[in-house]
Amino acid sequence: MASYAKEKDGIFPSVCSLDCPDTCGLLVHKKDGKIVKVEGDPTHPVTQGAICNKVRNMPARIHDPNRLKYPLKRIGAKGEGKFARITWEEAIETISSKWKALIREHGAESILPYSFYGNMGILNAEGMDRRFFHRLGASQLERTICNAAGKAGYMYTLGGGYGTDPEETVHAKLFIFWGCNAVSTNMHQVTLAEKARKNGAQVVVIDVHKNQTGRWADWFIPILPGTDTALALGLMHVLFAENLVDEEFLTAHTVGHEELREHVKRYDPETVSAITKVPAEDIYKLARLYGTTSPAFIRIGNGPQHHDNGGMFVRSVACLPALTGQWHIKGGGAIKGNSDYSAVNFQVLQRPDLLKQKTRSINMNQIGEALTELDPPVYSVFVYNSNPLVVAPDTNKVKAGFAREDLFTVVHDLFLTETARYADIVLPATSAFENLDLYTSYWHLYVHLHEPVLEPYGESKSNVDVFRLLAQAMGFEEQAFKDTEEEMIRQILDREANPYLDGITYEALHEKRFMKIDSSKAPKFPGRLPTPSGKIELYSTRMEKEGLPPLPTYEPIKEEEMFPLLFVSAPNHNFLNSTFSNNAKHVAMEKTPRLHIHPEDARKRGIEHGEKVRVYNNRGECELTAFVAENVLPGAVVSQGLWADEPGTKRIVNALTPSRLSDMGGGATFFSTRVEVEKLAADANGMDDKKNSDSDV
């Protein structure tokens, strides 16, 4: 294994490990064994030397004095944050003996892993951990917090995570960013659109919030939260009615276009306008623009699928390029996720065969219920790569769960997060810069090998190492727990079932660092899709069998109308979910958590720009600073960022969000919530910048 970890000075290749579609190639500058600068790799075809502000400021996080150096055990109350240093031997012994006792008394299902993608490295995010928990026979976690609904909706329509190669979108003449805050969350798609714009391309953004992406657009279309499927159906109505569809493509490559043509007659622009608040003339205009511009590309964002009807939203929008034949056109089509192009061999990575007996599975969006209501109970939870006390819905329920005295909690992280404060044992994690791992992107088509560029910080250990140690302590003898990282990477790249990975080997990656998969190898479009019919399913008999509407259909969100305002708590520019929310530099860049509210709604409540407000519903409350401007429609309010609490603050927006599951895939419904807003006492301080100009990043 190659490693640059011991080199004190120089510039070394790396990869960004954050849960971001761009998966950038990085160059890390070291001085005296520390990272002093991170920049984009200029030789990487997608990164092209440019990276985001978050990661340019990554050295501050990696060498943050608050990083965890040693294992800790709790000596105060749960949540209080009082810990004492222990050795790794004591930590592993404590965990393994507790788990052995729990297994004897309650069975292995009383233990639950809880993780997400705080580190996107395949071995550290979904490799050795999965092997371990399969062998243990623990309860399984359904990892549904991010894009489960959208993925399911896309699958019904197109059969898998395959879409347009983003590099080809430089040829597009029309970009629709649909519920995608790309300036903050997918910056290289913005770079590609900028290039196309120089050749005359137009950029349309459809969002509930005129944020930095909306301001960058040529045409911003505001919409009411949770109504996008109706808009997609309205566009289909006009496309069919005005003969802007590609009949040849429909006949050759889709099933159900006649049923769809009939079905969308009821979604005329006037009807759709009443639902979405998008003016009828704008629906005509957008449909005509989309129907007459080629190549036309849609970036389907994650935001609108965090609703009760989120799966249907993605399914409906994914049908649009089929109506116009855009799936055929280089640079046209759409991207929701492209992860299946580079899918590795998950059977050998995760070894589901090590699981001897079927175990129960628990949806991570309902971790609060799982820890407070489930019978038989969960008695131990192991958290890694995630921070559920901030990111999971219905925080108060989640807190009640983690506060249980009879719950044995282990948290493995780089920092003492909100969740870690509730742990019995805290384990220090290496950063991804310290690990050997393999990276694929869920947007572009490059596969990366990451070789360590830093030595482990303090006594920290990688996830792979921790699960190897735990396997040993539990007495697991299988070779699967002795494989080195290099062996694991070789095993998972060896996959006959995925011809796209042909030629991508450990040696080749070691030499080249990143390689593009060849998407022309097994063209999916048109006509060879992994759907039941092999075609694009505008009508899905699979959905019908599963009790879902077989055609794209608008259903309103389910939130009871007990509170007047729809509340969307979107991600922000300088954090990555809750990552960076505990790093002073990134917090300073982001300033303060805000609530965007329309002047009409503010006036009704006597709220002025820059004043502190209390946002509440029957689940909980939080305190934010009002940003009064016409950046949102009346009736909707928007916050940005998953902020951590400091003493005296109430900034955790998930205190307000529901743990209901979406229409398909068991997805999260963060944005299908309603709140009331009131002014806080006058002495509660406000925002540092008082002007409500449109610059809020």
Ligand SMILES: Nc1nc2c(c(=O)[nH]1)N[C@H]1C(S)=C(S)[C@@H](COP(=O)(O)OP(=O)(O)OC[C@H]3O[C@@H](n4cnc5c(=O)[nH]c(N)nc54)[C@H](O)[C@@H]3O)O[C@H]1N2
């Ligand atoms: N800077 C930064 N980058 C990130 C992240 C981050 O936290 N910060 N998170 C990463 C992760 S894990 C993910 S999944 C991606 C997500 O990145 P995106 O795909 O951009 O998704 P979101 O940011 O969740 O939401 C996108 C937009 O949807 C809007 N929205 C919400 N509800 C609706 C609706 O009903 N209709 C419409 N039309 N719009 C709606 C929001 O206002 C927001 O602007 O970003 C990744 N990149």
Ligand SMILES: Nc1nc2c(c(=O)[nH]1)N[C@H]1C(S)=C(S)[C@@H](COP(=O)(O)OP(=O)(O)OC[C@H]3O[C@@H](n4cnc5c(=O)[nH]c(N)nc54)[C@H](O)[C@@H]3O)O[C@H]1N2
């Ligand atoms: N209200 C609301 N809630 C949301 C969202 C939203 O838009 N609004 N977005 C949702 C989405 S899309 C997502 S993906 C989730 C994300 O939720 P999470 O996956 O929990 O993401 P992070 O908050 O970034 O937390 C990742 C944690 O992993 C730690 N970590 C990083 N690297 C390693 C490592 O190598 N080992 C270990 N052990 N730990 C590591 C980090 O320090 C950090 O504390 O949040 C969801 N929650």
Ligand code: SF4
């Ligand atoms: S967070 Fe995204 S844009 Fe920023 S460096 Fe990482 S991959 Fe690139």
Ligand SMILES: [Mo]
């Ligand atoms: Mo996500």
